[in-house]
Every structure is written in C-alpha cells, then in structure tokens.
Amino acid sequence: MNDSKSLHTIISLTKLAKVLSMIVLVLTIIGLVCCALMLALSPRLGSVLAEIDWEDLTSQLSPSQLAQFNELFGSFDQKTIIGLMNNALIVGVIGCAASAVAAFLAYRYFKSVIAAGTPFTFPGANALRTLGIVSLCTSLGTSVISSLIMGSEINISLGGSLAPGIAFLVVSLIFRHGAELREKAEAAALPSGEGM
Numbered sequence: 001m002n003d004s005k006s007l008h009t010i011i012s013l014t015k016l017a018k019v020l021s022m023i024v025l026v027l028t029i030i031g032l033v034c035c036a037l038m039l040a041l042s043p044r045l046g047s048v049l050a051e052i053d054w055e056d057l058t059s060q061l062s063p064s065q066l067a068q069f070n071e072l073f074g075s076f077d078q079k080t081i082i083g084l085m086n087n088a089l090i091v092g093v094i095g096c097a098a099s100a101v102a103a104f105l106a107y108r109y110f111k112s113v114i115a116a117g118t119p120f121t122f123p124g125a126n127a128l129r130t131l132g133i134v135s136l137c138t139s140l141g142t143s144v145i146s147s148l149i150m151g152s153e154i155n156i157s158l159g160g161s162l163a164p165g166i167a168f169l170v171v172s173l174i175f176r177h178g179a180e181l182r183e184k185a186e187a188a189a190l191p192s193g194e195g196m
Contacts, residue, residue: 018110025103028096035092046082091146098138105131120178132168
C-alpha cells in the first residue's frame with residue numbers, strides 16, 4: 001500500500017514538474033527572442049546613444065551616483081559600450097537557447113514518466129541521463145563561451161552550474177537500478193513458462 005501511495009506522490013510531483021518545465025521553456029524562448037531582437041536593434045541603439053547629452057545626464061546624478069557612473073562607464077566610449085552590450089546579448093542568446101533545450105528535454109522526460117506511470121523505466125533512465133549530459137555540456141559551454149566573449153576568466157561553479165547535471169546523472173543511475181529491480185520482480189512473478 002505504501003508503494004502505491006509513494007508512486008502516486010511521485011507521479012503528482014512529476015505532473016507539477018512537467019508544468020514547471022513548460023513554463024521554463026516558454027520563458028527561455030521569450031528571453032531568446034528578446035535578446036535576439038535587442039541584438040538586431042543594437043545598430044539603432046548606437047545612434048540613440050550618440051544623441052544623448054552625457055554631460056547633461058551626469059549633471060543630474062548625485063555625487064555617489066556620478067562616482068558609480070564614472071567607475072562603470074568613465075573610460076568607455078560609445079562603441080565600447082555598444083560592444084559590451086552586444087557581447088552580453090550574444091551570451092544571453094546562447095544561454096537562453098541552451099536553457100530552452102534543457103527545459104524541452106525535461107518536459108519530454110516528465111511526460112514519459114507520466115505515460116509510463118513510473119520513473120523506473122529504461123527509456124526514462126536514458127532520457128534522464130541525456131538531460132544530465134546536456135545540462136553539464138550547456139553549463140560548461142555557456143560558461144566558457146561567455147567568458148571568451150566577455151573577456152573574463154572562466155567561472156565554473158560546482159554548486160551552481162554543474163550541480164543539476166550531476167544530479168540528473170546520479171538519479172538516472174538510481175532509476176536504471178529501479179528499472180532493473182522492477183524487471184526482475186515482474187519476471188519472478190510470472191509463472192514458470194511465460195517468461196520465455
């Protein structure tokens with residue numbers, strides 16, 4: 001009785017995770033489109049920046065705000081600012097695209113678990129392993145590419161960017177083991193001639 005109650009809880013949480021992964025997918029696609037549009041509009045933004053009276057703008061800032069402004073933008077000209085913005089938008093496009101792929105794979109995985117009625121299937125374990133590999137690759141790839149584009153040090157955090165991928169890989173092994181146990185239990189429950 002506890003197993004069916006636990007399985008019911010797992011399936012209920014999986015349904016919630018499926019909805020959340022679809023929300024993440026939609027939001028990352030929106031982010032991708034917004035970054036791509038901003039990137040496409042950046043030449044127009046350059047002409048807008050050229051029209052700004054920077055002296056008038058900075059005269060309206062408090063001394064602390066002016067110090068922050070000068071610290072951030074004091075040594076940059078208009079082309080440098082636009083270049084940094086474009087670099088950030090390129091990183092945004094790459095990050096959103098990678099997140100959209102991961103969210104789609106998660107959605108597909110959760111959908112398969114709901115259809116199977118259990119997470120303990122070989123296709124489900126394989127899908128979760130694929131999600132783990134994709135998560136690791138996109139986290140590493142996005143970190144490396146953004147560091148190269150932004151001209152900064154590569155920053156890879158085990159706790160932040162790699163942890164989900166590693167967790168997916170570990171859980172896929174647990175679910176694979178569960179699928180093996182389930183398969184053995186089903187084979188043992190068959191009368192002796194039906195398993196062949």
